[in-house]
Amino acid sequence: xxxxxxxxxxxxxxxxxxxxxxxxxxxxxxxxxxxxxxxxxxxxxxxxxxxxxxxxxxxxxxxxxxxxxxxxxxxxxxxxxxxxxxxxxxxxxxxxxxxxxxxxxxxxxxxxxxxxxxxxxxxxxxxxxxxxxxxxxxxxxxxxxxxxxxxxxxxxxxxxxxxxxxxxxxxxxxxxxxxxxxxxxxxxxxxxxxxxxxxxxxxxxxxxxxxxxxxxxxxxxxxxxxxxxxxxxxxxxxxxxxxxxxxxxxxxxxxxxxxxxxxxxxxxxxxxxxxxxxxxxxxxxxxxxxxxxxxxxxxxxxxxxxxxxxxxxxxxxxxxxxxxxxxxxxxxxxxxxxxxxxxxxxxxxxxxxxxxxxxxxxxxxxxxxxxxxxxxxxxxxxxxxxxxxxxxxxxxxxxxxxxxxxxxxxxxxx
Numbered sequence: 290x291x292x293x294x295x296x297x298x299x300x301x302x303x304x305x306x307x308x309x310x311x312x313x314x315x316x317x318x319x320x321x322x323x324x325x326x327x328x329x330x331x332x333x334x335x336x337x338x339x340x341x342x343x344x345x346x347x348x349x350x351x352x353x354x355x356x357x358x359x360x361x362x363x364x365x366x367x368x369x370x371x372x373x374x375x376x377x378x379x380x381x382x383x384x385x386x387x388x389x390x391x392x393x394x395x396x397x398x399x400x401x402x403x404x405x406x407x408x409x410x411x412x413x414x415x416x417x418x419x420x421x422x423x424x425x426x427x428x429x430x431x432x433x434x435x436x437x438x439x440x441x442x443x444x445x446x447x448x449x450x451x452x453x454x455x456x457x458x459x460x461x462x463x464x465x466x467x468x469x470x471x472x473x474x475x476x477x478x479x480x481x482x483x484x485x486x487x488x489x490x491x492x493x494x495x496x497x498x499x500x501x502x503x504x505x506x507x508x509x510x511x512x513x514x515x516x517x518x519x520x521x522x523x524x525x526x527x528x529x530x531x532x533x534x535x536x537x538x539x540x541x542x543x544x545x546x547x548x549x550x551x552x553x554x555x556x557x558x559x560x561x562x563x564x565x566x567x568x569x570x571x572x573x574x575x576x577x578x579x580x581x582x583x584x585x586x587x588x589x590x591x592x593x594x595x596x597x598x599x600x601x602x603x604x605x606x607x608x609x610x611x612x613x614x615x616x617x618x619x620x621x622x623x624x625x626x627x628x629x630x631x632x633x634x635x636x637x638x639x640x641x642x643x644x645x646x647x648x649x650x651x652x653x654x655x656x657x658x659x660x661x662x663x664x665x666x667x668x669x670x671x672x673x674x675x676x677x678x679x680x681x682x683x684x685x686x687x688x689x690x691x692x693x694x695x696x697x698x699x700x701x702x703x
Contacts, residue, residue, distance in 0.1 A: 292316055292406075293601055294428055294443040296415050296456050298325070300390070301569035301586035302449030303397040303409075307345070308594035308683075310407035311690040314601045317441060319413040319430055321450075325391035332390050332501075333580035336375065336675040338587050339382040344683045344691060350396050356388035357504055362674065364490045373671035385675050387488070387501060390583070404693070413439075418446065418459045418565065425460075425564030445597065445606045446565045449590070452553055454571035460562050464555035468630050469576050471497075471512045471637060473550040474524050476542045478507045478535050491531045497637055498531040499577075507535065510550075510577065512637060521547050552576050554626055561611035568593055568614070573622045578629040578637075579674050585625060591681035592617045598686040621679040628673075 293309055295302045298320030309316045334356075342351050360376045360383065376383045401407040412433040419427035419440060427442035448456025457464070480502070489500045497512035511527045521544040529536040556573040560566060569586030593614045600606045683691045 291604065292443050293445045293447060293597075294319065294441055295447045295449055296428065297448065297450030297454075297569075297571070298322075298394065298398075298409060298411075299449060299451060299569065299586070300394065300397075300583050301590045302447075303394055303401065304341075304587050305447060305449065305568070305590035305594055306407055306409070307397060307401040307404075308591065308687060308690050309598065309601065310401055310404035311693040312594070312598045312602070312686060313406060313689070314598060315406050316408070317443070318407075318409040319415055319428070319441075320409060320411050321414040321433065323412045323434065325394045327391065332387055333583065334386040334388055334393065335581070335584040335677070336378050336380065336382040336385060337677050337680040338584050339386060340380055340680070341587065341591065341682070343381065345400070346691075347396065347400055350400070351386075351388075351393075354388055354392045354396060355504070356386045356392075357502060358384040358386055359488055359502075360384045361487075361671070362490065363487065364492070366492045367494060371670075372667060373674055374667045375671045375675050377668045378672055378675055385580075387503065415450070415455050415459075418456070420564075423563060425562060428456075444564075444601060444604055447593065448565065448567040448571040449569050449586070450571055452555075452570040452574040454567060456565065457557070457567050457571050460565055460567075462557055462559070462562075462567070464557045464572075464574070467554040467556065467626060468633065469552045469554040470515060470633060472515055472517065472552050473510045473577060474513055475548040475550060476509050476511070476524055476528070476539070476546055477503075478509050478528070478539055478542065480504070480506050481538075484534060489532070492637060493531055495530055496527050498527060500532055500535075509535070509539075550577070554629065556622065556626065560615040561608070563608055563611075564606070566593065566611050566614060568618070572615075573626065575626065576629050576633070578632050581625060581629075581674070581677065584677060585622065588621070588677060588679070588681045589614075589618050591683070591687070594690075595681070595683075595685050595687050598689075618679075621677060624678050 292315030417429040499510040501508040528539040560572045568589035575582040
């Protein structure tokens with residue numbers, strides 16, 4: 290028994306696997322799907338993650354992926370707008386990027402496979418944990434295509450398998466549900482010449498719409514009340530009302546073109562048990578507010594790798610090491626979730642209302658009406674969104690991952 294098993298091939302799982310492998314830890318990532326070609330919602334890559342890719346020596350590879358850069362965010366309410374700026378961020382990346390998540394994951398896996406310590410198994414669905422003497426010592430998984438059952442032993446199992454985590458379930462952990470008073474319905478609307486440039490967020494007393502510019506089409510998220518039915522008519526009316534620039538084409542969206550996202554925000558009281566750890570959405574699901582979920586999960590992966598590399602190389606991983614990961618990441622998690630809830634409370638209204646009910650216009654919150662005119666406030670606002678509250682870097686034991694990044698260019702492709 291040695292090394293680490295990472296369950297889940299999302300951004301947190303692949304980044305963690307890449308970092309551990311570059312530092313000499315044998316790691317196997319188990320991904321239940323056969324490939325990454327799925328319609329992800331978390332396609333926003335913030336400046337903190339772009340900087341991390343540079344540290345990994347992957348900045349040039351990322352630049353070849355289809356993506357779009359956003360240098361400011363446009364948030365419109367009934368009586369005005371707020372536009373956090375990213376063009377004055379410190380460092381090289383003064384923007385956030387919109388990139389298909391399957392392309393990002395494919396690039397990261399290709400880079401990880403350049404290390405002899407990395408292995409990924411696709412179509413591998415975990416259905417249980419192996420335990421000995423009160424400690425997790427591996428996983429059981431099934432080949433979803435062939436049906437064969439396997440056992441894989443390891444010094445550590447890390448659950449990076451999202452908000453419906455099987456690892457978390459097998460550990461008997463139940464997250465505490467926090468406020469998430471809305472869900473989202475997503476539609477694709479074709480983009481045309483003359484459309485505005487860049488993404489747009491529109492909050493109103495009549496509801497909310499987010500338009501994400503995908504270059505050739507708009508990915509439109511319509512906010513609906515919890516439990517509201519999947520009615521294409523509601524989606525079309527909301528888009529016509531709050532994003533009138535799309536009114537001439539949204540009626541062409543078929544009912545089958547409406548995708549549903551159940552919005553959740555929750556957090557585990559404890560992220561670990563002996564021999565096992567949860568990070569990313571498995572430990573703390575985020576709402577779509579500010580698009581921070583992917584980036585917070587990646588920061589978890591960097592912090593976990595930095596703390597866990599020494600014990601994984603020496604063995605075994607003690608409980609104190611797992612607790613240290615949670616201590617490192619709990620403050621930015623709690624504060625980010627609190628900021629999301631405050632934004633929801635002040636700015637997000639779902640369209641459900643009784644007959645004849647007329648809501649007051651949604652105004653820019655009073656503190657922001659004042660602060661947006663204070664020099665530097667919008668720069669600070671943008672910095673919190675794009676960099677996060679506690680960005681992580683390849684320091685300490687992860688300097689080995691930096692060294693390996695510099696050597697990658699001299700290694701032949703395998």
